[in-house]
Amino acid sequence: MKLSIRRGSSLASLSKSPEHLRTVVDAFRATARDPLDPDEEDAKKFLVEAGSWITDSAQNLLDASVSPPNEHVNKFSLSELTSAVEVFREEIRQKRKQQALSREEEVRLSRIDRSRDEYFMREALAEAEKAHQAGEVPVGAVVVDKEGRIIGRGHNLVVAGHDPSGHAEIIALRNASQNIKNYRLDNCAIYVTLEPCSMCSGAIIGARLTRLVYGAKDPKAGAVESVFKLFDERRVNHHTDVTAGVLEEDCLRMLRSFFVELRKSRGKSNG
Numbered sequence: 001m002k003l004s005i006r007r008g009s010s011l012a013s014l015s016k017s018p019e020h021l022r023t024v025v026d027a028f029r030a031t032a033r034d035p036l037d038p039d040e041e042d043a044k045k046f047l048v049e050a051g052s053w054i055t056d057s058a059q060n061l062l063d064a065s066v067s068p069p070n071e072h073v074n075k076f077s078l079s080e081l082t083s084a085v086e087v088f089r090e091e092i093r094q095k096r097k098q099q100a101l102s103r104e105e106e107v108r109l110s111r112i113d114r115s116r117d118e119y120f121m122r123e124a125l126a127e128a129e130k131a132h133q134a135g136e137v138p139v140g141a142v143v144v145d146k147e148g149r150i151i152g153r154g155h156n157l158v159v160a161g162h163d164p165s166g167h168a169e170i171i172a173l174r175n176a177s178q179n180i181k182n183y184r185l186d187n188c189a190i191y192v193t194l195e196p197c198s199m200c201s202g203a204i205i206g207a208r209l210t211r212l213v214y215g216a217k218d219p220k221a222g223a224v225e226s227v228f229k230l231f232d233e234r235r236v237n238h239h240t241d242v243t244a245g246v247l248e249e250d251c252l253r254m255l256r257s258f259f260v261e262l263r264k265s266r267g268k269s270n271g
Contacts, residue, residue, distance in 0.1 A: 134155075169204065192213075
């Protein structure tokens with residue numbers, strides 16, 4: 001077993017964790033000249049060589065080491081035990097080193113993923129700007145294949161297209177499907193500047209995209225986490241991973257700018 005005790009522990013404190021006390025006692029008896037009948041000299045030697053880990057009397061250690069008759073105890077030298085402890089410590093060091101390297105790799109990959117996500121979200125923002133210039137709510141989207149190529153683009157065309165389904169996501173999905181000549185977009189990701197509504201979320205799930213990345217939340221119509229949580233529904237036959245909040249401030253800034261301009265223009269027309 002793995003023993004974890006504090007420096008300066010007494011046998012009484014170890015008794016609160018019987019397995020720890022048993023381990024210490026077994027170690028003592030294993031280093032004694034006669035494991036079945038250790039004496040005070042053995043106890044004193046053990047306590048001295050244990051250093052500051054165990055602070056107790058030799059008699060208390062002897063009392064704690066009393067065991068049932070004929071109990072078999074293997075005989076080990078203190079050097080063998082020390083060597084075994086060092087081997088165990090080295091295993092722990094190597095394990096911790098490996099864990100540290102794994103964490104470093106995770107951080108490195110997350111930075112790469114974040115950089116990649118930000119790159120494609122800027123492409124989606126460029127699409128959103130097209131909608132902005134056309135007087136549409138500035139939402140843009142791009143579809144990216146597993147090789148990292150943009151295969152579909154779209155921005156809101158609800159007003160200009162007289163189309164209630166003319167959302168950026170829908171247009172980007174249509175564009176991607178036409179480009180690859182397949183209605184399924186397995187292993188593809190979609191980047192959109194605003195949290196998709198229920199209609200667009202359903203289309204994303206139906207197209208079997210592997211990943212959805214979006215920027216700003218839509219507290220009034222978002223179907224990912226704001227109003228509904230369609231992507232948490234386990235009963236559907238396809239599940240899409242979701243990453244939220246990529247370039248969120250940039251996405252929000254564009255939306256706010258559009259609605260400020262819209263209110264100003266309406267004010268002037270009313271005046």
